[in-house]
Amino acid sequence: MIAADPSSFRDPSGRVYEVDGRIFRTIAERAAEDYRFLRRSGVLERLAADGRIIAAQEVDPDVLGPAGRAAAHVLEHPRLPFVSYPYEWPFSALKAAALLHLDLQIELLAHDIALSDASAYNVQFVGPRPVFIDLLSLRRYREGELWPGHRQFCEQFLNPLLLRAALGIPHNAWYRGSLEGIPTQDLARLLPLRRKLSWRVMTYVVLQARLHETANDPNGAAFDRAQRISRRRALSRAGFLGILTQLRDWVAGLEPADTGRTVWADYARTHGYGSEEEAAKRAFVAAFAAATKPRLVWDLGCNTGEYAKVALAAGAAQAIGFDSDQSALERAFARAQAERLNLLPLFQDAANPSPDQGWRQSERPGLQRRRTADALLALAVEHHLAIGRNLPLDQVVGWLVGLAPRGVVEFVQKDDPAIRRMLALREDVFDDYDERSFTEALGRQARVVREATVSATGRRLFWYDRG
Amino acid sequence: MRRRIESVLFAFPVLLFLSGNAHAYLDPGTGSILLQGLIGGIAGALFVLRLYWGKLKALLSPRARGAPVPAPGPRAEKDR
Numbered sequence: 158m159i160a161a162d163p164s165s166f167r168d169p170s171g172r173v174y175e176v177d178g179r180i181f182r183t184i185a186e187r188a189a190e191d192y193r194f195l196r197r198s199g200v201l202e203r204l205a206a207d208g209r210i211i212a213a214q215e216v217d218p219d220v221l222g223p224a225g226r227a228a229a230h231v232l233e234h235p236r237l238p239f240v241s242y243p244y245e246w247p248f249s250a251l252k253a254a255a256l257l258h259l260d261l262q263i264e265l266l267a268h269d270i271a272l273s274d275a276s277a278y279n280v281q282f283v284g285p286r287p288v289f290i291d292l293l294s295l296r297r298y299r300e301g302e303l304w305p306g307h308r309q310f311c312e313q314f315l316n317p318l319l320l321r322a323a324l325g326i327p328h329n330a331w332y333r334g335s336l337e338g339i340p341t342q343d344l345a346r347l348l349p350l351r352r353k354l355s356w357r358v359m360t361y362v363v364l365q366a367r368l369h370e371t372a373n374d375p376n377g378a379a380f381d382r383a384q385r386i387s388r389r390r391a392l393s394r395a396g397f398l399g400i401l402t403q404l405r406d407w408v409a410g411l412e413p414a415d416t417g418r419t420v421w422a423d424y425a426r427t428h429g430y431g432s433e434e435e436a437a438k439r440a441f442v443a444a445f446a447a448a449t450k451p452r453l454v455w456d457l458g459c460n461t462g463e464y465a466k467v468a469l470a471a472g473a474a475q476a477i478g479f480d481s482d483q484s485a486l487e488r489a490f491a492r493a494q495a496e497r498l499n500l501l502p503l504f505q506d507a508a509n510p511s512p513d514q515g516w517r518q519s520e521r522p523g524l525q526r527r528r529t530a531d532a533l534l535a536l537a538v539e540h541h542l543a544i545g546r547n548l549p550l551d552q553v554v555g556w557l558v559g560l561a562p563r564g565v566v567e568f569v570q571k572d573d574p575a576i577r578r579m580l581a582l583r584e585d586v587f588d589d590y591d592e593r594s595f596t597e598a599l600g601r602q603a604r605v606v607r608e609a610t611v612s613a614t615g616r617r618l619f620w621y622d623r624g
Numbered sequence: 625m626r627r628r629i630e631s632v633l634f635a636f637p638v639l640l641f642l643s644g645n646a647h648a649y650l651d652p653g654t655g656s657i658l659l660q661g662l663i664g665g666i667a668g669a670l671f672v673l674r675l676y677w678g679k680l681k682a683l684l685s686p687r688a689r690g691a692p693v694p695a696p697g698p699r700a701e702k703d704r
Contacts (some may be wrong), residue, residue: 215693303657303660303661303664304660307653307656307659307660308653308656311656322646341655360659360663361659363660364662365655365656366655367655368654368655368658368659369654369655369656370655371654371655371658372654372655379654379658380654382658382661383654383657383658385662386657386658386660386661387657388635391660391661391664392660392664393664393665393668394666395669395671395672396660396663396664396665396667396668396671397664397668398668398671399664399666399667399668399669399670399671400660400663400667401671402671403667403675437649438673454649
């Protein structure tokens, strides 16, 4: 029995199916006319060719059995290496996704095509490049119609970006708890007066929140007025384009209040040279990647993406980086963009990874259920979990090794300056923390292919293989 | 009688939700629609002004004379 993807249920116009690793999309009769209009416009091929919208090819409906035969059309999409969510994206990724969404709307409007929603989940990433994946949200534009995705755009793109740009608060934790994004009324309550004095904040945040509150008016006058505006199709094409270009200008200029604009310059200054120890570590990672030629590497604790870059240069096809440090993520994202690396850095706290959540807890699978990597890099991570977060060493090793069938894990000795600093202000309760316990735990799960000491303080790299 | 009890039992939780925050949980985006109704006209006027300002500049600039007028939208805007 072929079942639809558990996250594909909202839009009755079609469903997404996964069969033997291939991705299909059905288009129901109710959306078929819009789809054919879209196909005739020729804009799909052009946008797919420059990578801004996912490629699609019509296939024989029989491939999906009864579900395919019931549909008007069946399309096949290329499979994405990894599905990520806006609560995992760093600021710059969310901003890139927001700009893609607005650019598509502006460009498609010239072809009389509009987007029926503005869900951030309809954007995915290939390396640091955003790709729009939901063909079913594209439909024929009706002259004068309001922008149906306006509220969603504000809550899922604009407000999370403003949270960081105006207040220096990363969006990730809030967004993870509130999958539909950050409500405009909540952001309006948070912003200090001086932030509200900009006309854009005043319009899109303060005024919108205020208007939303009037919807609670018991005599329903505001609701009736909204209905009249909606029926009258009161937004001219120029008005629609005006709102879209205004928002685009605004979003393009937003930068994190806490890290600023100089991320890339700063990165280049501090990371332009490498010590002998870094060279030894790079050589080990390069040898591993060259020998194993991974399809997808997960770089846990990726920092600025330095070692992911080494793995990519040595033979890995693509990399997903994870880190919980926002400024490191910004640097890694900027590096991936500037050096055209197939690397996507994502926010993740290894001690509390993204859970299964959303409808039936299967709409947005957690990190564990998205383990698609065939190689792992976990450099200078283990001690942050075992010592920094009080997690039992054998569990840490077991979890890391379980993420991918082979990889490189670094062990940090207890008298390393990094650990001494961690323990400087607290009691040392880690009697069992030593290299023997580490290698024993590793040996229970995998064999060690190669090991090497890479620092004067005795930091050691272990290349493991579960096979 | 039974039907009456049933309707009271049904209505009570509904009333509980309704009191206080009247339509907040079933609001279809009233704030967004009202906002678009309010700013659509101004945004449209500004957009048209900008379009013509761009055309005027292109016409007056000797370098760009004869060159096609750039289409409105992100490609024509300055890169920030």
